[in-house]
Amino acid sequence: MPTFGTSLKELVFKGVISALSSRLLIIKPISMSNQQLRQDHYKVAPKMNEESKATSKADDLDGTVKYLQGRGAQFNTKNRFLKDEKVKEHIEAIDDWQESNVATQYIEQEVKTIVNKVESPDLSMMYSMNPYAGCEHGCIYCYARNVHEYWGYSAGLDFESKIIVKVNAPQVLRKFLMHPGWDGSHPIMLSGNTDCYQPAEQKYRITRGLLEVCNEFNQPVGILTKNSWIIKDKDILQEMAKKRLVSAMVSVTSFNEDLRRVMEPRTTTAKQRLKVIEELSNAGIYMGIMMGPMIPGLNEHEMQRIMKAGKDAGARFTAYTFIRLNGAIKFLFHDWLYKNFPDRADKVWHLIESSHNGKVNDTRWGVRMRGEGNIAELVRQQYKKYGKLYGMNEDRWELDTTSFRKPGEQGRLF
Numbered sequence: 001m002p003t004f005g006t007s008l009k010e011l012v013f014k015g016v017i018s019a020l021s022s023r024l025l026i027i028k029p030i031s032m033s034n035q036q037l038r039q040d041h042y043k044v045a046p047k048m049n050e051e052s053k054a055t056s057k058a059d060d061l062d063g064t065v066k067y068l069q070g071r072g073a074q075f076n077t078k079n080r081f082l083k084d085e086k087v088k089e090h091i092e093a094i095d096d097w098q099e100s101n102v103a104t105q106y107i108e109q110e111v112k113t114i115v116n117k118v119e120s121p122d123l124s125m126m127y128s129m130n131p132y133a134g135c136e137h138g139c140i141y142c143y144a145r146n147v148h149e150y151w152g153y154s155a156g157l158d159f160e161s162k163i164i165v166k167v168n169a170p171q172v173l174r175k176f177l178m179h180p181g182w183d184g185s186h187p188i189m190l191s192g193n194t195d196c197y198q199p200a201e202q203k204y205r206i207t208r209g210l211l212e213v214c215n216e217f218n219q220p221v222g223i224l225t226k227n228s229w230i231i232k233d234k235d236i237l238q239e240m241a242k243k244r245l246v247s248a249m250v251s252v253t254s255f256n257e258d259l260r261r262v263m264e265p266r267t268t269t270a271k272q273r274l275k276v277i278e279e280l281s282n283a284g285i286y287m288g289i290m291m292g293p294m295i296p297g298l299n300e301h302e303m304q305r306i307m308k309a310g311k312d313a314g315a316r317f318t319a320y321t322f323i324r325l326n327g328a329i330k331f332l333f334h335d336w337l338y339k340n341f342p343d344r345a346d347k348v349w350h351l352i353e354s355s356h357n358g359k360v361n362d363t364r365w366g367v368r369m370r371g372e373g374n375i376a377e378l379v380r381q382q383y384k385k386y387g388k389l390y391g392m393n394e395d396r397w398e399l400d401t402t403s404f405r406k407p408g409e410q411g412r413l414f
Contacts, residue, residue: 070265072138076154077328104136107164114172128192131206133164135194139264140336144193146327155328163200170209177217184404187220197227211236220399223248228268228276241285244400249288250277252306254299262340274313281314292321296351296375304386311390318392320383322371325360
């Protein structure tokens with residue numbers, strides 16, 4: 001029997017692709033079709049409380065689907081870069097058809113680069129760095145899921161259960177900052193892709209190491225997170241803030257805990273995130289609040305409440321994004337939506353389509369992050385109105401990009 005980590009190539013060469021214990025494992029070429037979006041909306045078992053036990057095998061025999069608690073995605077989508085796929089067929093002959101909710105794996109990896117240049121005109125940042133690939137938070141809408149396919153994994157369950165840890169990231173960052181061509185004139189964004197304070201940070205503290213290097217070089221950084229673990233770095237953030245070297249945004253999508261628990265299953269509560277903003281703001285750190293993605297029919301009506309709560313907690317600037325479902329995310333989100341909100345799933349799905357020219361994804365610069373049409377325009381007007389009402393983004397605060405220095409060198413005078 002192959003192990004969990006065995007690759008498909010190893011399975012083929014070892015000759016273990018065969019029928020075992022009445023279970024037929026088949027390798028066949030990947031074929032994309034419209035059928036992938038036709039989910040079984042009617043044979044979905046009601047979700048259980050987190051403390052309840054899994055359903056019995058008798059429940060599985062009638063075709064119902066067990067919901068994986070603590071996970072956003074409920075299955076692994078196909079990796080578009082892999083020629084073959086592994087599938088299970090003949091459900092009537094399989095006793096354990098349902099995939100088990102495996103424990104999160106941390107895959108330690110040494111990397112050659114850590115700072116990436118951002119080419120997108122939709123984003124204000126020019127450079128970003130991510131100490132982890134994959135994210136245990138499991139946010140179902142996360143655009144970073146597709147990037148996990150480059151590592152040879154799926155954008156589904158793999159993204160939130162197989163976390164790649166870039167163990168040498170601080171050393172690689174130091175080497176990057178020492179390069180003669182880098183002068184620190186551009187801030188670097190932490191968490192441009194995945195959350196730098198996800199649960200793996202509690203063990204590895206790589207984000208802490210990156211901040212220590214940036215502080216040593218006077219390299220300005222921006223941070224985006226939805227995890228309260230950032231509080232553990234308040235000391236170094238406070239030190240950097242005195243030199244105007246850091247700003248941070250905390251993402252809040254909803255105050256509805258029932259929604260957050262299934263949409264962002266392993267994240268901090270919205271109430272706790274507001275406490276993070278308040279504590280760090282009181283410590284002198286320039287704080288903002290990110291509202292996104294706004295999803296019509298689920299959370300777009302909460303924009304005013306989120307913005308006001310952020311302002312009251314000490315946030316001084318804000319931003320938002322509108323939902324878009326690129327790549328494999330459209331299959332994952334569609335499955336998640338109909339399993340958790342069958343009463344409004346059709347409405348939500350069609351509202352998203354109406355905001356992206358009849359599709360759920362949009363690749364056009366300047367449109368893809370904001371959407372278009374009546375619903376997207378309504379969200380934009382809300383953002384503009386309440387941002388002005390609560391005095392967001394009024395001050396012209398900027399990170400200091402003039403004090404960068406390499407160890408042993410003097411800072412720039414101009």
